Amino acid sequence: MMWSQEVLALSRRWLLMVLRERLNLLFSVLQPAVWLVFFAGAMGGAVDARVVGTGDYIAFAVPGVIAFTVVGNGITAAMPLLFDKETGYLDKLLSMPIRRSSLIVSRFVFQVGMNSAQVLVILLVALVLGVRPASGALGVLAILVATGLLTLALTAAAMALACAVPSHGTFFAVTGFASLPLLFMSNAFVPLSAMPGWMEAVARVNPLTYAIEAIRLLVLRGWSSGVPLALGVLVVASALLLAVGAWQFARQTSERIA
Template identity: 90%
Template sequence: MWPQEVLALSRRWLLVTLRERLNLLFSVLQPAVWLVFFAGAMGGAVDSRVVGTGDYIAFAVPGVIAFTVVGNGVTAAMPLLFDKETGYLDKLLSMPIRRSSLIVSRFVFQTVMNAAQVLVILLVALALGVRPASGAAGMLVILVATGLLTLALTAAAMALACAVPSHGTFFAITGFASLPLLFMSNAFVPLSAMPGWMEAVARVNPLTHAIEAMRLLVLHGWSGGVPASLGVLVLAASLLLVLGSWQFARQTAERIA
């Protein structure tokens, strides 16, 4: 059955990760280190009137979460890329399993990994004195926003992994696009502080809407802007998922043929 296929393939990703426990440990802890050092260092140099709060660490928490998801979105597609290059993907496609289970299993695994990292970030933020205005329920909604952003970026990265001829091209494109994607959002500065052209780009960036929802929950609590931002994020995730699924189906159909 399809759920069993997804769980079995997700278990494969988990076993691969557990074999490199030191890498797993640093992957989970690294975002918290970014929060401590980056936000701590930048806090004294940022005008509180610009960011709208005197607690820059609280302001930066959603940005660090988005930074983490961007990096993980790239790495999420790497196993598929290497499976394609080594021929293991062809072996999987020859098995009596649905092709959708291959991509869905990666989404499931990546969502769980990102949730673990986000929980560590939030715990470190609590230790540093950040108190989300929306409380524990707001932290759950932050996890939902993270899951939607994970879905969007993982789908985009997997579509790219299917389309490019080699891992060299994949890393060249993602290396070129990752930082502009992050910095053309409101991850570390508000939209009002950006030049007009950059603000216009940032407003159509899915990261901006994910960060906006999380930042409102951290700094201001429940407000009308949270559902609106989450709605845009759902739309972006849906479109990228359709694109990723179509590209994966097209490429795998050619390999089967």
């Protein structure tokens, strides 16, 4: 009971930090929908329908825009922890009689909620543009599950990095270098079959590929055997990254306490 109260209290802190900048919150929620309208709308006429497997490139691009959003949010999810560490506030939190796990879990809870809101906005805009998920209303819930797993994986990786690096400058340098290759070496905007062999091999070990595959199947084809397979791989990847993130956070915070 105490642990859940700690998680809720810390989650409320993250929420209050966002609500203080309401204009930033508004643009953060709406920005992915703008990407969908302009990017997918502009690219649709230049993409061969035989390559992507559908004549509706906006429907094809919806999972990629969702993944793009989660990647960006995964990076920003670690920033409060990073600045808490640099300002010394993290040491104050660690000196309190709370479990260290509540610090991490509260960030996951908040980030999954934020990402879910953005995904729903993307799906609503896609609906206005004529995209109807083939899997129906239950498919939307499955899309939120896939998004939540991907959020867990990327947030854990970003928070592990935030604990390990000496300053926010190094953090932004590493994430700025890695974020776009992570996105483009996946099936976000082109299918795996259209990639060079080496890039396809990299994409097949990228967790984004499996989240995007599950969402794309739910949007374009409905319920199929590929959905649980992709979600299963995503669960394993999320568990591994979560284990790494928890280990790194525990190691760094125990050193700070010492």
